[in-house]
Amino acid sequence: MKEPTASNAPGVLASPEDVLTTLRSDGKRRWMYPVESKGRFLNRRRILGWALIVLYFALPLIRIGGKPSVMLDFVHREFALFGLIFYPTDTLLLMIFMVGIMLSIVLITALLGRVWCGWACPQTVYLEFLFRPIERLIEGPEHARKRRDEGASSWDRTKRKIAKQGIFLVLALLLSHTFIAYFVGWEALLGWLQGPPAENWGFFLLTALVTGLVWFDFAYFREQMCTIACPYARMQSIMLDRDSMIVSYDPNRGEPRKRRSKKILQDENEGLVAAQGDCIDCFACVRTCPTGIDIRDGLQMECVTCTQCIDACDHIMDNIGKPRGLIRYTSENQLEGVKTNVVRPRSVIYGVLIILIFSAFSVVLSNRNDYDLNVGRAVGEPFSELPDGRIANRLRFRVRNQTNVASTFDIFPDTPSGTEMRIIGATPIELAPGEMKRVEVWIIIPREAFTTTSIEGHFEVNFSDGHIEHPVFTLLGPDSN
Ligand code: SF4
């Protein structure tokens, strides 16, 4: 993190530019014009970025076991994750899973720093490989755009902005539909799209809202999502340690930095003048940074590990005949000449915990019933007496099919003997994969079965796949005295 200096020491209100790179001293937003730096890391990120853009679009479309590979259906309280379906009754399972995922994020961050932010987060991937390339195509390279933006208004600037924002809006519309598909699935989405707006105004309102937010984010908010809004950035300091891999400038090699010509550099190499550090203070690493920071100030919360400064500096090093890697992936320990430890108490503890948590998850999952069955009393009188003296209880069976195949089921009374049952509705009851049904039944019990006011009723629920459940429920009757 930034070392305290006279200007940023606690208690001293530093210039706003020292606190936030995106803020001017007058409080206005400072627009970022990050120059694209070509290089090996950008090539790799671009390949991965496009693979992820396709994946993020395809995940709600790819079906596994009849369900979208990822769908978080909050309305029906059903989460589909790569073939696993979580229902409301799976709170424990879901909790274990989420804890495992969170610990995995902590472990990955401890080992590889903010690799997620720079390489895989949809915010970075869409901004850097979809929106910014379109912006460059329409408005030209960053220096031209900056000059035009800061110059007098012109038709040339206006028409470029209109064209750009028009395309951004279309992309935002596409991304918002993809985003909503993660929560409702494409089938429902297409159904709503084809229906008249008056019947689906809620959907159109939601789509308009999400489209507006996506457009606002990628057209305006941009890097502030990472530097201001995202909680992950705030938490990174507790996840990183001195062995974590970070993008860092090597001050041992770079300092004392000095802007100088190729001729002086050549003289330095030949020992004709005193050698300076390898950093020629060209600011290429700063100009390319999407969050506007100077990596030479040390590890900062705003760094999203996009590696653009590595590519920028490597290019400079190639030009001045110095070895690449003045800015590189490294750890704080390695920068100080100490070996980076991949195996360290923190990574071992996290690793062991993750193994234990996912083992517990597998055990709970493998013991999960194919059907979730719950018996309760239906609303109304606790019991009623029939004209022939028998006692009737009205019960409600709630059954959920937790398998990926359709099924049917039927309910039979077991004990007390002589009990009859009347199901309200047709039998057998059909259950689609993941479907939950409530069935109300009348249980008619011989009066003599009630030696006390409450007795146990045993039932048998037979499913079409051969599965049998034996629920027990308390039946109520009159006081036998
Ligand atoms: S790009 Fe490299 S040489 Fe240029 S200022 Fe940054 S660290 Fe120094």
Ligand code: SF4
């Ligand atoms: S400092 Fe480098 S790695 Fe970090 S955000 Fe800026 S350009 Fe990307």
